Amino acid sequence: MTDRISTGMMFSQSLAGMMTRQKQLNTLQQQLATGQKLVSAKDDPVAAGTAVGLDRTLAELERFGKNANTVSNRLGLQENVLAQAGDSMARVNELAIQANNGSLTTDDRKSISAELQSIYKNLLSLANSTDGAGRYLFGGSADDSAPFSKTAAGIVYNGDQTQRRVEIAPETFVNDATPGSEIFMRVRTGDGTVDASAGAGNGGTGVLTDFGRSTGGGWSGESYSIVFTAADGYDVLDAGGTPIASGTWASGEEISYGGLRLQIEGEPAIGDSFAIGPAPARDVFATLENLIGALETDAVTTIEKAAQQNALQAAMRDVARASEKMIDARAAGGAQLAAIDDAAGVREANGVTIKTTLSELRDLDYAEAITRYQLESTALQTAQTVFTRMQGMSLFDLLR
Known part of the structure; x- marks a missing residue:
């Protein structure tokens, strides 16, 4: 059997070869014009798919960066607000110490009270600070309205x-701004674990000067009351009011029971009481209100002055705990800001690596592309020349 090479077949093969060369030249021209070697996914499906995945990763890193900027702004504003609030509480402590001076007059204390009222209003304004975008810093997730409001019963947290x-x-992950309930509202009184107080109806001059856990330990969370039964004697009552112990006492001596101790100076009247037990939580605004109320009292008698001194010392202890709470919140916010800085380095390093990989997948090697373009151009010109010469060939030329 003899195979025939027809003129039509030669024309078709030559045309197909030139079209293939032309297509390759067009692809190279697009690559040279765009600087990309992946003009379309069909150029390299695997590389194109990998590049799309890396693009998504880069977009995710960009989103993480925006998240970091937003939370960094809020944490930075929280730091500024808490710094101002801390300065205010330091001033409150100074004023409380000043007011505890027995030589001050009633007018002097009322002047101090006026300054405390100004600090109170400023602190409430700071607690309702916004982040500049209309969201409240200390409202938790309910940050679309002011978290703190004043009512007849005191300051209420709405977040x-x-x-x-x-x-x-x-x-x-990092934590956003701390909810205001954890900074301004849930503040442990006393020393943060144990608190003690003088009875509201005390009729003597006994002043609570110190309290806390006994050095020997043994306290398991109970509350007790010390009730004076004589000028030098007392009973210890449990939380239900049942006497469980008794003892003798002299001014300035410590009374210890159940792992707790308290020190009282002065002359308590018979029936005067002092309570000690687990420290409850109180909001900083109530602490300031108590301090202002104590200073507004016109203490004249020794009994009134003793009650005022007890109130002032209790307020100073509670102010110290509130200041510590704000310092702790600032420290926690600072740790989050440090984590944001560390994460920025991670994102930058990951971004560089991904962009380098994308460049290897997509960016054109111009030297190689130009060389290939020249080769394909030469091959196309050669094919065109061969085709032209083949068109002029005929068997009749051999018969002449």
């Missing part, structure tokens, strides 16, 4: 206790 966690790098 919630939710603290957002924001992703700022792959699997790296």
Whole structure:
């Protein structure tokens, strides 16, 4: 059997070869014009798919960066607000110490009270600070309205206790601003664990000067009351009011029971009481209100002055705990800001690596592309020349 090479077949093969060369030249021209070697996914489906995945990762890193900027702004504003609030509480402590001076007159204390009222209003304004975008810093997730409002019963917290966690790098989260309930409202009184107080109806001059846990330990969370039964004697009552112990006492001596101790100076009247037990929580605004109320009292008699001194010393202890609470919140916010800075380095390093990989997948090697273009151009010109010469060939030329 003899195979025939027809003229039509030669024309078709030559045309197909030139079209293939032309297509390759067009692809190279697009690559040279765009600087990309992946003009379309069909150029390299695997590389194109990998590049799309890396693009998504870069977009995610950009989103993490925006998250970090937002939470960094809020934490920075929280730091500024708490710094101002801390300065205010330091001034409150100074004023309380000043007011506890027995040589001050009633007018002097009322002047101090006026300054405390100004600090109170400023502190409430700070607690209702916004982040510049209309969201309240200390409202938790309910940050679309002011978290603190004043009522007849005192300051009320309207936010919630939710603290957002924001992703700022792959699997790296930081906490948003601390809810105001954890900074301004839930402040332990006394020494933070134990608190003691003088009875509201005391008729003597006994002043509570110190209290806390006994050095020997043994306290398991109970509350007790010390009730004076004589000028030098007392009973210890449990939380239900049942006498469980008794003892003798002299001014300035410590009374210890059940792992707790308290020191009282002065002359308590028979029936005067002093309570000691687990420290409850009180909001900083109530603490300031108590301090202002104590200073507004016109203490004239020794009994009134003793009651005022007890109130002032209790307020100073509570102010110290509130200041510590704000310092703790600032420290926690600072740790989150440090984590944001660390995450920025991680995002930058990941971004550089991904962009380098994308460049290897997509960016054109111009030297190689130009060389290939020249080769394909030469091959196309050669094919065109061969085709032209083939058109002029005929068997009749051999018969001449």
